Amino acid sequence: MAGRVEALSIVDALALELRRRVFAGELTHEDALTEAEVSRAYEVARPTAKAAIEKLVGEGLLQRSAHKTARVPHLGPEDVRDIYRTRAHLESVVLRALAETRTAPAAAAAANAEIAAMTEADPLTVVEPDMRFHTALVDALGSPRTSRMFSSLVSEVRLCMVQVQGKQLLTTASIAAEHQQILDAVLAGDGEAAVEAITRHLGRARERLVAALGGSPGPEATLPEPA
Amino acid sequence: MAGRVEALSIVDALALELRRRVFAGELTHEDALTEAEVSRAYEVARPTAKAAIEKLVGEGLLQRSAHKTARVPHLGPEDVRDIYRTRAHLESVVLRALAETRTAPAAAAAANAEIAAMTEADPLTVVEPDMRFHTALVDALGSPRTSRMFSSLVSEVRLCMVQVQGKQLLTTASIAAEHQQILDAVLAGDGEAAVEAITRHLGRARERLVAALGGSPGPEATLPEPA
DNA sequence: CGGGAGAAATTGTCAGACAAGTACACATAC
DNA sequence: GTATGTGTACTTGTCTGACAATTTCTCCCG
DSSP, X not given: OOOOOOOOOHHHHHHHHHHHHHHTTSSOTTSOBOHHHHHHHTTOOHHHHHHHHHHHHHHTSSBOOTTSOBBOOOOOHHHHHHHXXXXXXXXXXXXXXXXXXXXXXXXXXXXXXXXHHOOSOOGGGGHHHHHHHHHHHHHHTOOHHHHHHHHHHHHHHHHHHHHTTTOOOSOHHHHHHHHHHHHHHHHTTOHHHHXXXXXXXXXXXXXXXXXXXXXXXXXXXXXXXXX | OOOOOXXXXXXXXXXXXXXXXXXXXXXXXXXXXXHHHHHHHTTOOHHHHHHHHHHHHHHTSSBOOTXXXXXXXXXXXXXXXXXXXXXXXXXXXXXXXXXXXXXXXXXXHHHHHHHHHOOSOOGGGXXXXXXXXXXXXXXXXXXXXXXXXXXXXXXXXXXXXHHTTTOOOSOHHHHHHHHHHHHHHHHTTOXXXXXXXXXXXXXXXXXXXXXXXXXXXXOSOOOOOOO
8 A cells, every 4th residue: 555645625624624623522512613713713715614514514524404503413312322223233234244254354453452452541542443443344345335334324423422522431441352252253254143242342332322421221122203 | 294395505406406417317427517517507606516516426426536527427337236235235134123023114015006007118217116115114214324324325226227227127017026025024024034035136136237237247246346 | 571673693605716737639859 | 659748728626705695693662
């Protein structure tokens, strides 16, 4: 992989910066993100700020309806459940396929080694290698569409993380151990075991997140209600 | 369901019109879609045309790299395989869940009745109720994320259809019969049978599409190569 | 205290302009 | 004749500035 240079347009660079701020928790649902404000803060024209904002809206990282200012979406317990159930479904399909060929990507193992080696720090620090682990698994399937779908889910997962920022939900050791179980099952060619492991892994994370957001425990099968 | 009125912005209306033209096959990979041309044809300002084009690019219905004119993407055999495999994965997950509660949405049955009642006509006519059938199943899961993902896949499926426009691939009767098998399996609570039926259904459609595009038959497990 | 008119803020759209990049044809050198 | 370089036309990227339409807030009046 030779390092590719890439010229970023101003809009793209601005979108990148806004994305970073959202994932860093510098922008919350409370902050109104007006076009004029962005254009002033970054010294760009308003159409440029508008384009960047609309790009993030298209990605689902911001919400905006006609004539209203853009905001980071507020994720409730139903959203977290939907995100994590969809994740579990997608990743289960992927693991079943990977197990058939006993394919465990090196990138996933490397990301998990990083997690295992982490000494307790900022809870948000573990998010990056964690997402890298899961993304590596999905990418190993070699399906551009599946990878694209998953990456949009990852964005929403990171939004969840930001909203419960500061609360350490699980220890890095237990996360790494669960990941290892998944890798082992895939390498053993046991798809069902891998699916079970990922379902447990994600199910536990989901319920902790929901609890942290103040949602009811919800045993299973709670359908989202219209907000 | 009362008919809701909705004020469309010019950009949205223009995006809708362009989308229609893409799905109708009026725009192909050969046609360059310049901003100036769109702005002239619809009598809007160039920034408006630009915004509409970029919206479709974000949806994947158009492709464009920096400083180049937008085009409808060209889907090769590898793309068709990826789209249909991803579809099969997603719909399988959905059917398994629906079978557990024996939930078969009325909208799906209605759409299939339409297909069954169709007398041979324009091959593209069957696409709309067909997509409605599959979308109804996915929507019945009640997961906004899953539905959103699936709708982006549906867009690409319709792109495929347009590219092989005019060639009747399957009879409406056989399509309706296969759909009915799926519904029956779900109602019987037999998830595995439903998964098998959808896999056959989509697998057959996939290979016919690939053949129509001039791709090699490909038994299975052919990974997409970098273009 | 409730409701409505008015003002401020924000977004939607436009016009016109220039810079920057790409693509293609053409001319030149070896 | 091939390869390299140049130049021009076309297209997109961004900006300034402006006005219309809509929302939202405020405040006054009944």
